[in-house]
Amino acid sequence: MSKAGDKIEVENINTPNRTERVDRVKYMAMREALLPVLPTTPPGMTVAEAKSALLEHLSEDVFPGGAKAGWWLKTVQLDLEAKDVIARSPTKPMRIYRCKT
16 A cells, blocks of 8 residues: 555656656546546547546545546546557547557
């Protein structure tokens, strides 16, 4: 189990070759809530739909009342896109889905 203050390096598909360090506990909680709700085929779901679907899976201890869930969702989304774990469809609004690996 990660301790409070542990960090994890994340990437951003929009800024290649740049990483940031963020809270590991929050990152992993969001990742674990996001991946199961995403479809595995395009076009996927909108980010708003993903947020709505994952809120019930978030730890209340880590995200009380869903606080900051939107920011963490975007952070995890951009990192997982950079790592080819999820992808976006060229739709408006943008939709995301899990890559088959």
